[in-house]
Amino acid sequence: MMTSEGPGWKRMVVLLVLVVVYLCVGAAIFSHIEGDPEIERRLQLEAFLRNFIGYGNLAPKTYPGKVALVVYALIGIPITLIMLNYLGQLLTRLSTRVNKCKLCSTKPLVNKLLNMVLIVTLGLTILFILPASVFSYVEDWTVLEALYYCFVTLSTIGFGDYIAAISENRIGHRGTGDLYRIVTYIWILFGLAYLSLLINYISNVFIKKAEEMERLTKEKLEAEISRLQQELAKTGKSVCKTAANVKSSVKGKMWEAPSGNNNGIDQESGSVTLLRIAQLEET
Template sequence: MTPEGPGWRRMLALFVLVMVYLCVGAAIFSHIEGDPEIERRLQLEAFLRNFLGNHSCVQHEDLISVLREVDQEFTFALNTLRNTTVYTQWDFIGAFSFVVTVVTTIGYGNLAPKTYSGKVALAVYALLGIPITLIMLNYLGQLLTRLSTRVNKCKLCSAKPLVNKLLNMVLIVALGLTMLFILPALAFSYIEDWTVLEALYYCFVTLSTIGFGDYIAAMSENRLGHRGAGDLYRIVTYVWILFGLAYLSLLINYISNVFIKKAEEMERLTKEKLEAEVSRLQQELSKTGKSVYKTAANVKSSVKGKMWEAPSGNGIEQETGNVTLLRISQLSES
């Protein structure tokens, strides 16, 4: 019985492919982001030196202490400087947004437990919540698959089945991208005051569970930041995340299956070519062996069938073709 699943050779090949892909990605982003980062840091360095030069009353160590404290609660520090009301991010809606990012493994990083009891509770909560959420997303993905199957049965072009299948696939992808990317991106662009490109970037980073946290929707700083509409906006946003995760995981699984099928097909074709080549070589060797055996048998029978008669003499050498025989006869007594 052959073991199921990929073998070590396929796993090693896949590991090498992933490592090469990661190295290529690292080289690309290092080239794109490296110089702009150095430029930003040089500008920040010039700004800080200029600030200290223009504000000689501010001590260097005091500024370091201020920046260290601000780094812990940057948003709150901005609100404090703006004389806004002190509020907590850990109200029910804020905590709801936090647990959604936990169980979906998005993890923006903008909100994290600071107490030891909160960190322990997070570990226990995530161990239970992540599997349950994955099961729910799996079921939701199956429902979306059924819906896409029904759409795939539409006869937009009944005369040509291949064209009809292609049109149905385009319709499914277009509907998904429109409902879960384009329309939400337009809404985020208006409410969060982002560009459309930034909103699309946020949609992909969120639904792919990458979750950098550089752009976060449904926070307090937006056009619906007040109570009521802002809370409803947060809930709708995280419901969108759940449906979007199911759709994007379905799309990623489809792309993965296409790659797997292509790899298996290439492996099968390569195996068939090798087997055909080995079979051809075996046939050639068999033919060659039979020919050699037949030639040897003909030579052997030819040698055995020949009779050579020696003329008078004690030792006479006689040649017939390429075969030389030496026959020694005894002299008869007179």
Template sequence: MMTSDGPGWKRMVVLFVLVVVYLCVGAAIFSHIEGDPEIERRLQLEAFLKNFIGNHSCLDHEDLIGVLREVNQEFTFALNTLRNRTVYTQWDFTGAFSFVVTVVTTIGYGNLAPRTYPGKVALVVYALIGIPITLIMLNYLGQLLTRLSTRVNKCRLCSTKPLVNKVLNMVLIVMLGLTILFILPASAFSYFEDWTVLEALYYCFVTLSTIGFGDYIAAMSENSLGTRGLEDVYRVVTYVWILFGLAYLSLLINYISNVFIKKAEEMERLTKEKLEAEVSRLQQELSKTGKSVYKTAANVKSSVKGKVWEAPSNGIDQETGSVTLLRIAQLDES
């Protein structure tokens, strides 16, 4: 059981081993799934580059490498420049707002980062203050969602069967949360960002779980809103959704964690009870055996009363050749 001092070392070691095994299994799974496709993509890219260089023999290799290096640093800007599109700074107010949201929520997409030394120093100070404040706010927001779910849980969808009613309320809470914070936003992202529904759902989970790979970023890539003002509104709404979604998913993950903890404690309790029962049974068997030995010893003592133990003068029987260790002689009662 959990104590006020926290989990013991044994439980911590078991949990650490479990996490390491889980990580190793995950590494093996993703290595198997993603390894061959990556090699295939790189072979295709290699063939494309060789074909491109072959068709443009006038290009110098070093110059091409320099162009690719520069484009890699500002890919979106380079792409829009080649398409003759107007490029706005990423560090305007709405762009900076999206950046600080990813900082204080620890999502960290990686698409936008300070390049100057003052910016990097400011980021460290800003994050040290902003992350705790945001966590406190998300904790309060999670408590509000918990109260809301408690009220929903009191609904009587099936008043005749309390267990069925509890299950239905839990399903209702989960479905409401998934619909409002996953399905509807994923549909919007799929429309505005030109993603598939699966890609949009993937983005929702990666973002709200603060994994934040940065391979998909809503409200930052080119979208179909057209005007700058609508894009700003879209971006702000997106990050408000992130704040509520973080609280909900954190609440859901905490619930799953508590279920695992309770199951582990229940298994530990059952194992402890079985061991205690087995030890009690063994103690009873030993007690019975001890009583039996004591009773046998008492019978032996009673049967040899009036007799004396003496060592034989000659330990070897001449007739049988057997060895006699002790000889019992009847004592004279008189």
């Protein structure tokens, strides 16, 4: 029964229960109709997210496969590092030959700088710019995405948010796609060797600069210490010379005690003066 103050509590409770029951019935109906497809889509999304980020898209799933991977990696990683070391040595020899080019024979410093710019430019062009152009076309990436992939891969950061030669791309023929993957793996090997060579060169430059600063600082400190020692030696000689002059000027002089009638000094103070002069002459 409606009153001027609004509906009563009993009707309010009945309406609330009715709404809750209605919502529960609707939830049961839609859950029965859409429940299984929703679970399937959720599982697909979870699987997609697991396979989307990182190089773990080809990771073993079984325990025997994981154990075999550990054993295989313990043998393969040292072999790969040895091979990369040899590649780095070959690239070092090549860079040494390029560094001997005399693009500017009149100024050795300018010639060395030009040779280094040539080495860096060739390396960046062959291992970054050209591969990024190929990846941009084949993988349908932007140029910035391709350059980002090149740096992340060759620097061994390896986020895996971009992976070449594994997803659907514009190379549809199987043989061409396999060749594309092989070339990509070879590019990664040479790129790792080149980037490690570049990083080692930059590290050596910093180390040499630090050693040069240490050497200069040591030389300055040694020079300052030598100067201070010379100054101390000069000061010591000057002090000794002054003391010798004082001694020679005092030695042999006769001092008489002033009389009690002279300047108001008594005999006792005069004896003290003579005693001090005698001690000075003995030293």
